[in-house]
Amino acid sequence: MFKKKPILFLLFILLSLAFIFLNSKGFLDYPKSAINSLISPVSKPIWNVAGKVLRPFSFMSNFKNLYSENENLKNQNRKLLAENAYLKSFIEEKEVLEKAADIQKQDKFHLQVSRVIGMDSQNQSGLVIIDVGSENGIAAGMPVITEDKLLVGKVTETDKNFSKVLTVFNPSLKVAVKTQDSKASGISIGDYSKNILMDFVVKEKNLNQDETVLTSAKDGVFPEGLVIGTIRDFQVKPENLFQIVNINSELDIYELDRVLILMKF
Amino acid sequence: MKPLFFTILLFIGTVMQISVLPHIPILDVANILLVSAVFFAFYFPDYGHIAIFAFFSGFVADIYSASPFGVVLLSFALTIFLIDFLAKNFFGKTDLFIIIAGMAVGSILYSGFYFGFFKIYEILQIASHPNFIVAFSPKVIAVSIVSNIIIMAAFYFPMKKIINKYAII
Numbered sequence: 001m002f003k004k005k006p007i008l009f010l011l012f013i014l015l016s017l018a019f020i021f022l023n024s025k026g027f028l029d030y031p032k033s034a035i036n037s038l039i040s041p042v043s044k045p046i047w048n049v050a051g052k053v054l055r056p057f058s059f060m061s062n063f064k065n066l067y068s069e070n071e072n073l074k075n076q077n078r079k080l081l082a083e084n085a086y087l088k089s090f091i092e093e094k095e096v097l098e099k100a101a102d103i104q105k106q107d108k109f110h111l112q113v114s115r116v117i118g119m120d121s122q123n124q125s126g127l128v129i130i131d132v133g134s135e136n137g138i139a140a141g142m143p144v145i146t147e148d149k150l151l152v153g154k155v156t157e158t159d160k161n162f163s164k165v166l167t168v169f170n171p172s173l174k175v176a177v178k179t180q181d182s183k184a185s186g187i188s189i190g191d192y193s194k195n196i197l198m199d200f201v202v203k204e205k206n207l208n209q210d211e212t213v214l215t216s217a218k219d220g221v222f223p224e225g226l227v228i229g230t231i232r233d234f235q236v237k238p239e240n241l242f243q244i245v246n247i248n249s250e251l252d253i254y255e256l257d258r259v260l261i262l263m264k265f
Numbered sequence: 266m267k268p269l270f271f272t273i274l275l276f277i278g279t280v281m282q283i284s285v286l287p288h289i290p291i292l293d294v295a296n297i298l299l300v301s302a303v304f305f306a307f308y309f310p311d312y313g314h315i316a317i318f319a320f321f322s323g324f325v326a327d328i329y330s331a332s333p334f335g336v337v338l339l340s341f342a343l344t345i346f347l348i349d350f351l352a353k354n355f356f357g358k359t360d361l362f363i364i365i366a367g368m369a370v371g372s373i374l375y376s377g378f379y380f381g382f383f384k385i386y387e388i389l390q391i392a393s394h395p396n397f398i399v400a401f402s403p404k405v406i407a408v409s410i411v412s413n414i415i416i417m418a419a420f421y422f423p424m425k426k427i428i429n430k431y432a433i434i
Contacts, residue, residue, distance in 0.1 A: 005312050009346045012316050016342050019324065020335035032328050039279055047284040054288040118283025120331040122296070122379070127331040129283065156331075164331065254288055 033133075033160035036117075040131050040162065043117040051255045096258045099147035103260070109223070110264035112136055116256045117162060126169035126192055128152075128253055132261065133161045143222045143262045150251050151175065151215060151226040152259055167253055168196060168228065176219035177228050179205075180212040188213070188228050188247060196229060198245035205243070207234050213247050223265040266431060271318050274301060279325050294405060295412035296375070298322040300420060302341065303371040306349040307359045308428065319345035332379070333386045340378035347374055361421050368417040372410040 120127040144152040153167035169190035177188045184205035186198040211231045217224035229249035278298045302319045323341030348371045
């Protein structure tokens with residue numbers, strides 16, 4: 001059987017199509033949840049530690065002159081970070097829960113705390129995976145924020161025990177926003193980097209650099225007052241209908257550990 | 266031994282793919298499961314076992330993928346079939362440079378199938394998957410090819426040793 005390669009290939013294509021069909025009917029929920037139950041407990045701490053240990057190395061290429069001077073200190077720091085990660089996670093969880101309780105009390109949000117497992121396996125879409133799903137009451141469309149009320153994105157897909165969150169850096173997630181002081185309205189559109197474009201801002205509005213940009217709730221998807229970022233720069237060109245505004249986001253999805261899902265607001 | 270080896274590799278590969286690689290510049294667009302499947306396509310004589318590994322790799326990667334379910338699965342199945350065909354009929358030898366060339370071809374094929382199937386899903390408006398944009402740019406594809414090659418180069422000798430030591434083939 002194994003010598004008849006084309007037949008075997010067709011068999012696997014048919015099996016793939018069968019899996020696609022079964023998935024559309026929800027019959028693959030249990031196998032997917034079972035696989036996630038095996039992977040998630042390992043992925044969560046690895047994502048957290050990798051974020052703290054590996055991200056700083058991305059800046060080393062910019063500081064080649066200081067490499068020899070800082071090498072020993074960074075190696076030592078890396079070891080200490082890894083050793084302390086376990087203990088720190090308890091302290092961080094307490095802080096996040098306290099902030100979540102404050103948000104719940106102040107804004108009357110119904111929240112679910114979740115941890116980030118990892119990112120999209122193809123890593124080309126600005127999508128993160130979290131460890132709560134439909135069995136926790138999570139549904140597609142729910143906004144996701146950090147404990148500092150920074151908008152992360154919204155839930156796009158849920159399975160039983162994990163969900164996928166489309167972040168503000170993905171161009172397909174358009175958020176109705178407004179500036180805090182000048183009250184200019186617009187739509188934020190990501191471009192896979194930390195820069196977010198704010199479009200449809202009328203030319204008549206006088207914007208200020210470093211002005212905070214918040215959600216305006218005009219899209220009916222996100223509540224008002226969630227932080228997107230601050231204005232980095234803006235351009236008014238005569239040939240354009242609207243101003244070109246660039247927002248600098250404070251959100252670092254690679255360092256995300258715990259997020260809050262707004263189940264009711 | 267073989268099923269255990271593949272299962273462990275699949276588990277480690279998935280965890281690395283979603284939790285470690287995103288933090289590493291350049292390597293964040295690599296596909297470690299694809300690299301493994303292409304490696305086995307060159308080393309294993311039996312297409313059946315390679316196809317099973319590719320199928321389950323595609324399935325697990327699809328679970329954690331932003332694209333509609335099935336895009337990654339079908340892309341893996343088609344890519345590995347073609348790479349196996351090329352490896353057995355054109356490449357012949359299995360030294361590092363040949364496998365790196367195979368990895369480059371595999372990456373190009375996979376990218377083509379991935380975005381092709383994604384566009385088909387969009388056109389057919391299959392299921393209730395929200396319409397979203399995936400970063401389809403020559404630059405991203407080029408970087409992913411390079412990063413896959415880097416991982417293959419790093420993967421090659423240790424994997425060869427493990428396969429020989431435990432007589433996996």
